Amino acid sequence: MLTLAASLTAEVVPMSLSTVVQTLAEHSEADRICKLLQWVYTGRWESPSAPLGQSFIGQVLPELVKRTPSYDVLERRLYQAAASLNKPERYKQVAAIILQTCAVLYSSKSPTPSVEPMPREILTGFAEDPTEDFAQTTTIAQRDRFELRHRVMQQVPPLKVKILLFSVLRHPFSFEALDWKELKTQSLDIWLAELIQTFPVIEVLEKKLFTQAAELKGLDQATQIADAIVQSVRLETT
Amino acid sequence: MKPSNPIQEKTVISDSQTLIQMYKRGVRNFQSQSLRNLDLRGLDLINVDFSHSNLSGSNLSLAYLHRGNFRDCHLMHAQLDGATLNQANLSEANLRDSSLHGASLQGAILFGADLGLADLTDANLIDADLRAANLCSANLQGACLRGANFREESLVNSTTLQGAILDNADLRGANLKGANLDRASLKKANLAYANLRGVSLKNANLEGINLEGAVLSDVDASDANLSGAHLKDSKLERINLSRGNLAKANLGGASLVDAKLSYANLKEANLRGAKLTRSDLSHACLQSADLTDSAPIRAYLARADLSYADLTRANFFGAELSSATMIRVIFFDTTLPDGRISSS
Numbered sequence: 140m141l142t143l144a145a146s147l148t149a150e151v152v153p154m155s156l157s158t159v160v161q162t163l164a165e166h167s168e169a170d171r172i173c174k175l176l177q178w179v180y181t182g183r184w185e186s187p188s189a190p191l192g193q194s195f196i197g198q199v200l201p202e203l204v205k206r207t208p209s210y211d212v213l214e215r216r217l218y219q220a221a222a223s224l225n226k227p228e229r230y231k232q233v234a235a236i237i238l239q240t241c242a243v244l245y246s247s248k249s250p251t252p253s254v255e256p257m258p259r260e261i262l263t264g265f266a267e268d269p270t271e272d273f274a275q276t277t278t279i280a281q282r283d284r285f286e287l288r289h290r291v292m293q294q295v296p297p298l299k300v301k302i303l304l305f306s307v308l309r310h311p312f313s314f315e316a317l318d319w320k321e322l323k324t325q326s327l328d329i330w331l332a333e334l335i336q337t338f339p340v341i342e343v344l345e346k347k348l349f350t351q352a353a354e355l356k357g358l359d360q361a362t363q364i365a366d367a368i369v370q371s372v373r374l375e376t377t
Numbered sequence: 378m379k380p381s382n383p384i385q386e387k388t389v390i391s392d393s394q395t396l397i398q399m400y401k402r403g404v405r406n407f408q409s410q411s412l413r414n415l416d417l418r419g420l421d422l423i424n425v426d427f428s429h430s431n432l433s434g435s436n437l438s439l440a441y442l443h444r445g446n447f448r449d450c451h452l453m454h455a456q457l458d459g460a461t462l463n464q465a466n467l468s469e470a471n472l473r474d475s476s477l478h479g480a481s482l483q484g485a486i487l488f489g490a491d492l493g494l495a496d497l498t499d500a501n502l503i504d505a506d507l508r509a510a511n512l513c514s515a516n517l518q519g520a521c522l523r524g525a526n527f528r529e530e531s532l533v534n535s536t537t538l539q540g541a542i543l544d545n546a547d548l549r550g551a552n553l554k555g556a557n558l559d560r561a562s563l564k565k566a567n568l569a570y571a572n573l574r575g576v577s578l579k580n581a582n583l584e585g586i587n588l589e590g591a592v593l594s595d596v597d598a599s600d601a602n603l604s605g606a607h608l609k610d611s612k613l614e615r616i617n618l619s620r621g622n623l624a625k626a627n628l629g630g631a632s633l634v635d636a637k638l639s640y641a642n643l644k645e646a647n648l649r650g651a652k653l654t655r656s657d658l659s660h661a662c663l664q665s666a667d668l669t670d671s672a673p674i675r676a677y678l679a680r681a682d683l684s685y686a687d688l689t690r691a692n693f694f695g696a697e698l699s700s701a702t703m704i705r706v707i708f709f710d711t712t713l714p715d716g717r718i719s720s721s
Contacts, residue, residue: 285547285549285567288519288521288547289503289521289523289547292481292483292501292503292521293483293501293503295481296439296459296460296461296479296480296481296501297459297479297480297481297499297500297501298439298458298459298478298479298480298499299439299459299479300479301479301499302459323478323498326498326499326518326519326545327479327499327519328519328545359419359439
């Protein structure tokens with residue numbers, strides 16, 4: 140356990156924060172630091188083409204520290220997030236780097252307030268490093284949401300598409316009242332947009348859909364539905 | 378020899394299991410049966426004939442009902458969420474207050490069907506026949522209606538969509554001629570190249586709608602909200618947009634010949650290259666509107682507010698501009714009502 144530096148109030152002192160941000164941005168593992176911070180903060184994994192850097196750390200880190208004002212909680216979150224990735228040992232080292240650098244921002248005298256829950260994706264172990272699993276990746280180019288919806292709808296009933304998307308983006312659909320309610324309050328358009336935003340790389344999206352389709356109980360032709368979505372997205376990208 | 382009909386002669390269908398067993402044995406004809414409140418969820422009932430039957434309150438969610446015959450069938454309050462009804466015949470069926478959320482009705486015949494208050498959110502109605510259908514207060518949010526036919530047969534039989542919700546719906550290329558869409562909501566819907574000739578859109582909400590290339594001749598859209606609408610190259614001859622809200626709408630290249638736009642709000646609207654011959658823009662607000670290359674020939678602009686508008690190369694020959702407000706208007710090669718060119 141690292142010892143904490145001189146005390147601070149519950150409010151982060153900007154000077155220390157900017158130093159912390161700069162230190163992390165200039166570190167040799169800066170790229171992985173950004174990815175892990177993003178993963179902890181939003182539950183989303185950034186593709187390599189996304190702009191990450193000092194400005195990104197400067198935006199995310201203060202917010203993350205605000206949400207986890209206790210060092211212990213930050214430590215737990217970072218290590219839990221690292222453990223959910225494909226290369227946990229490597230990312231545990233990255234977590235240690237972040238913690239060592241951020242230690243100066245925490246005070247042993249600060250009470251531990253209630254914290255915001257971690258993104259569901261980390262809790263359910265819903266994690267991958269998409270760019271490290273595939274030799275070649277294709278980023279989805281979204282052009283016309285009407286066109287995408289039209290293509291998908293023509294092949295499979297829209298409600299079944301929503302059930303599969305729910306299962307990929309939330310949890311396996313239970314067919315209980317609460318899940319039906321959540322499913323129906325969001326339109327197919329929004330579900331498709333969320334899918335693409337969460338998995339902007341086609342290869343990862345394809346894997347997620349087919350894996351969930353194979354495991355999902357109670358939905359006929361789930362694999363066909365997954366295929367319809369993937370093919371429609373591919374056509375949008377070509 | 379006339380084939381026997383075992384249903385009418387002997388069998389009373391009182392529960393789902395009986396029906397399922399009969400279907401498995403090859404029976405398809407279930408005409409004129411009382412089949413209320415049955416649980417038929419997820420079943421394969423392709424080519425089934427339920428015409429003239431009463432299926433009110435039944436649950437057919439996620440069922441396979443391709444090419445089924447539901448003509449004159451009672452399906453009030455029925456659950457058909459996610460059901461597959463492609464090419465099904467639902468003509469004159471009563472689907473009032475039924476739930477068809479995310480159902481697939483591609484190519485289905487809904488001629489004269491009653492879908493009042495029905496939930497058709499995210500439904501697939503591509504190429505569906507909706508002539509003379511009643512869609513009053515139906516919810517079609519996010520539905521896809523490309524190629525759907527609403528075409529008017531007669532005044533009595535025009536499709537009614539009064540108060541319907543079609544936000545985000547896809548009606549690209551649809552034929553809605555003569556339909557009644559008073560008070561309907563079509564926010565951000567896509568009606569590019571659709572035919573809306575003679576449609577009634579009074580008090581409708583068309584905010585952000587895409588009507589690029591659409592035909593809206595002789596439409597009554599008085600008091601409608603078209604703020605931010607895309608009407609590029611659309612045909613709006615003789616349209617009534619009195620008191621309409623067209624703030625920031627894109628009307629570039631649109632034909633508004635003989636249109637009624639009195640008291641309309643066209644603030645910051647894009648009217649580049651628009652044809653406004655003989656249009657009535659009396660009392661209209663055209664503040665900061667872009668009328669570059671437009672042709673308001675013989676247009677009536679009494680008491681219109683053109684403050685800060687861009688009138689570059691606009692042609693106002695014969696127009697009535699005498700009582701219009703013209704604060705800091707941009708004149709450049711602008712043709713004035715008397716034919717002179719002004720660049721002041």
